[in-house]
Amino acid sequence: MATPFPSLAFFQALQQRTKEASDRFERLGYCDTTFGVRIGDRLFRVAFEVYECTAVGEGDGDEALDFVLAGSLETWIEMVRAIRENSGADAAHTLNTLTHIGDVIQVEYDDAEGYDKFFRYMASLQEFFDQARALDLELR
Amino acid sequence: MSYVAPKDYSQDAHIVEAATRRMAGDLDLDWMAIRGEPAAYGPRDPRRGLTLDDIDRGAYAAARLPEIVRHNFSMAPRGAILPEGLPSLGYTLNRKSEIWSDRAAALFEEGKSRHWAPSHAVPWATLDAIDPIDRGELARRQLATVLISAGLVASDVAARWEWHMNQEFHEVKYLLCVQMIDGARIAEAFRKRALYGSGSLGIDSPAVGELLKMIFESDTYPMASASMNLLLFSWVQALGRHFEFHATQAADGFLGTRLAQDASRFLAYGIDHVRGLITARPNEAEVLHEHLDLVENGLVGMLGASEVIEPLILLNGSLDVVVAFYARTANEYFTRCAAAGLPDRPARSPVPDFIRILRG
Numbered sequence: 416m417a418t419p420f421p422s423l424a425f426f427q428a429l430q431q432r433t434k435e436a437s438d439r440f441e442r443l444g445y446c447d448t449t450f451g452v453r454i455g456d457r458l459f460r461v462a463f464e465v466y467e468c469t470a471v472g473e474g475d476g477d478e479a480l481d482f483v484l485a486g487s488l489e490t491w492i493e494m495v496r497a498i499r500e501n502s503g504a505d506a507a508h509t510l511n512t513l514t515h516i517g518d519v520i521q522v523e524y525d526d527a528e529g530y531d532k533f534f535r536y537m538a539s540l541q542e543f544f545d546q547a548r549a550l551d552l553e554l555r
Numbered sequence: 556m557s558y559v560a561p562k563d564y565s566q567d568a569h570i571v572e573a574a575t576r577r578m579a580g581d582l583d584l585d586w587m588a589i590r591g592e593p594a595a596y597g598p599r600d601p602r603r604g605l606t607l608d609d610i611d612r613g614a615y616a617a618a619r620l621p622e623i624v625r626h627n628f629s630m631a632p633r634g635a636i637l638p639e640g641l642p643s644l645g646y647t648l649n650r651k652s653e654i655w656s657d658r659a660a661a662l663f664e665e666g667k668s669r670h671w672a673p674s675h676a677v678p679w680a681t682l683d684a685i686d687p688i689d690r691g692e693l694a695r696r697q698l699a700t701v702l703i704s705a706g707l708v709a710s711d712v713a714a715r716w717e718w719h720m721n722q723e724f725h726e727v728k729y730l731l732c733v734q735m736i737d738g739a740r741i742a743e744a745f746r747k748r749a750l751y752g753s754g755s756l757g758i759d760s761p762a763v764g765e766l767l768k769m770i771f772e773s774d775t776y777p778m779a780s781a782s783m784n785l786l787l788f789s790w791v792q793a794l795g796r797h798f799e800f801h802a803t804q805a806a807d808g809f810l811g812t813r814l815a816q817d818a819s820r821f822l823a824y825g826i827d828h829v830r831g832l833i834t835a836r837p838n839e840a841e842v843l844h845e846h847l848d849l850v851e852n853g854l855v856g857m858l859g860a861s862e863v864i865e866p867l868i869l870l871n872g873s874l875d876v877v878v879a880f881y882a883r884t885a886n887e888y889f890t891r892c893a894a895a896g897l898p899d900r901p902a903r904s905p906v907p908d909f910i911r912i913l914r915g
Contacts, residue, residue: 444669445603465602506802511812515800516876527887527894528826534792535665535819538812 432546451483481529652835694866697757706741762856784825792818833896
């Protein structure tokens with residue numbers, strides 16, 4: 416059965432991919448951050464520790480978020496669709512491109528050090544989202 | 556003249572006699588009776604392996620260091636037994652607040668864990684399809700030329716100060732060694748980017764050189780750290796993101812992402828180091844402000860230099876986008892300064908006025 420996007424199940428599936436494709440994440444190095452993904456009005460929380468995603472959740476949690484990637488539902492669907500069509504984000508749909516000039520996706524943060532973790536770990540986070548290529552998804 | 560030890564060891568009768576005795580099997584083993592504090596440290600998280608933080612405990616812990624180190628000026632590692640007669644290596648950075656960051660050990664480990672090798676990791680062949688005389692390609696190679704200079708000066712700055720730091724602060728010294736490698740890798744990667752295929756280096760910029768010289772010739776290590784880790788690497792990180800943003804093939808996307816990644820570790824150390832210094836010694840804030848007043852003047856020179864702003868205009872298609880990029884990067888830099896305890900930078904800096912002039 417296809418996993419709906421956006422949903423907590425989608426992020427749980429990506430979390431599982433960090434275990435199944437562990438060699439890809441280990442090659443990229445330590446990744447220690449807890450961040451948010453705001454898709455429309457839904458907030459998902461993602462925690463990374465060492466090499467893998469250790470927790471995902473939906474809604475406001477107790478833990479502080481280093482940064483939140485916030486965009487419209489349409490933007491996120493377009494990004495996930497591009498990842499699936501290209502077997503990984505194409506140049507127009509990388510996390511960096513979408514959050515740089517034009518702010519298609521906003522990076523929200525309270526402190527500078529949390530913000531910089533987005534860039535410190537961007538390669539790992541891109542790989543995390545790129546794992547959507549391996550999922551059977553229903554974009555809605 | 557090279558340093559000469561005060562004793563002529565080869566003519567010392569005691570040394571010859573003792574060596575002869577030991578060769579006959581008569582061992583003193585005095586050294587074995589005197590040991591540092593026993594330790595039973597192992598990895599707290601097996602996935603990370605044995606980290607510096609895992610062994611930062613007991614008598615070996617950095618937390619036991621005083622603000623001013625007076626007990627050891629030798630090469631002896633922290634926590635070792637210090638016999639009489641150890642030579643001083645003449646360290647001049649002996650105050651913890653001058654160099655310290657609690658994050659140094661973790662950043663050191665992270666830097667090694669996230670290392671990459673430009674020779675093989677970059678998908679260079681994706682550059683084959685690029686027209687070597689396309690204006691955008693010439694612009695990228697010009698920016699690559701600027702980044703080569705910045706990377707090597709970053710290595711130079713870390714190398715210039717590392718050997719002045721007391722051996723008791725080994726976590727920071729290790730981190731600066733990784734900074735040297737990171738700086739060298741920036742230079743290596745962007746030199747290869749500029750020269751791959753039918754490429755070429757661009758033109759060096761006197762204004763970029765002046766900025767880098769101001770950072771390199773900072774009078775103190777805190778000044779060097781603030782101007783390199785906070786200021787320079789705010790712009791290096793931004794240029795990495797910009798390089799990725801304008802990538803038309805995988806090689807530039809890879810290079811931009813990794814440049815931003817590696818630059819962000821300089822930023823993380825710089826923020827925590829400067830914040831710790833100002834917390835411990837608030838008067839240092841004004842010293843750093845005065846230094847940044849001057850270096851940001853040099854930054855204006857770099858941002859306005861034709862060798863920098865014109866390739867950016869070509870890549871972005873208009874000056875307006877470049878100005879927005881400058882404004883955003885300046886704002887991010889000022890936010891980092893505020894986090895480091897320097898919230899007054901925007902009011903003192905010449906950069907906001909320069910951006911206003913560019914806006915017209």
